[in-house]
Each structure stands twice: as structure tokens, then as C-alpha cells.
Amino acid sequence: MKRLLMAVLGLLACGVAAAETVYVSDTLRLGVRAEPDSSEPAESVVVSGMKLEVLERGEDHLRIRTEGGDEGWVKADYVTTEVPAQLKAERLQEERDQLDAEVEDLTGRLEDARNQQAALAQELEKMNQRHEALEAEIRRLRDARTDPGGSTPWWVWLAAALGLVVLGFSVGVTWYRHHVVRRLHGLMP
Incomplete structure (x- = not known):
């Protein structure tokens, strides 16, 4: 019985540990070296998303210049001509923020336009009522002019x-x- 209880507790402990989820970091730190040799110590470090200018291509290394003006060699396997996902995500977030701001502005302008439309509709209704009253007065005056029983000029x-x-x-x-x-x-x- 004791062994059965220990086995159940052991399985529960394994289940708890297996439930944890982790991710591999997409931030890469790459050493910039004075020579195209990975055994050399790094003089500086570049990270994911930094722009690098290629000055020279070696067998498996690239001689680069950073935006800050530092020059050196990095391993070619760790660089790409495509924009990293992190920068793409940041750009998409910026675009989304801009679009959200535009939507908010357009929503406000739409509400203003609806308010103007409602005000114009009220003004139009008043004008239509005034028009109907004037037409009724014109009919009354025409009838009075042609009606012998009406008022005489x-x-x-x-x-x-x-x-x-x-x-x-x-x-x-x-x-x-x-x-x-x-x-x-x-x-x-």
C-alpha cells in the first residue's frame, strides 16, 4: 500500500513538472572579433535586430561595420538578409498603433458627421414645416381672391x-x- 501511494505521489510530481512551458529565447548575442576566427575573444557584441554593413565575405565569416562604426568579423551562420521576427513584430505593432489611432480619429469624425446630419435633418424639418405653412397661406389667399363669399379686395x-x-x-x-x-x-x- 505504501508503495502504491509513493508511486501515485511520484506520478503527480512528474505531471506537475511536465505542465510547465518554456520557450527558446530569440535574442541572439553575437561576438564581433578582430579576426575571422571563433577562438579569438570578442571585442564587442551585436544583438538580434541590429543592422550590419557587410564589408567583406570570408569562408564562413563576414567582416561587418555596425551602425556605431565598430568593425570586425562575425560568423556568417548567425546573420540573415531578412528582417528578424522581433523587428517585424515591433513594426507591425507600430503600424497597428497607427491604425488604431486612425480608427479612433475616423470614429470621432464619423460621430461628428452624424451629429451634423442630425442637426441638418432637424433644420430641414423646420424648413419643410415653414414651407408647408407658406403654401397653405398662399392657397388661402388665392381662394379668398377667387371666392365670392370671401373677403372683397x-x-x-x-x-x-x-x-x-x-x-x-x-x-x-x-x-x-x-x-x-x-x-x-x-x-x-
């Missing part, structure tokens, strides 16, 4: 008043003549 009243004045004056003159002729017993003055 001022010039018709003026013409009627002038007609009554002329008629009254004519009747008055006629009456006066008739009255004078009667008084004078048929003689005209």
Missing part, C-alpha cells in the same frame, strides 16, 4: 363707394332741378 370697396357718391350726386342734382322747376311753376332757372 379694398379696391372693389373703393369703386363701389365712388359709384355711390356719383349716383348720390346725380340724384341730388336731379331732385334739386325738379324742386326748382316746381317752385317756379315750370320755368327753368
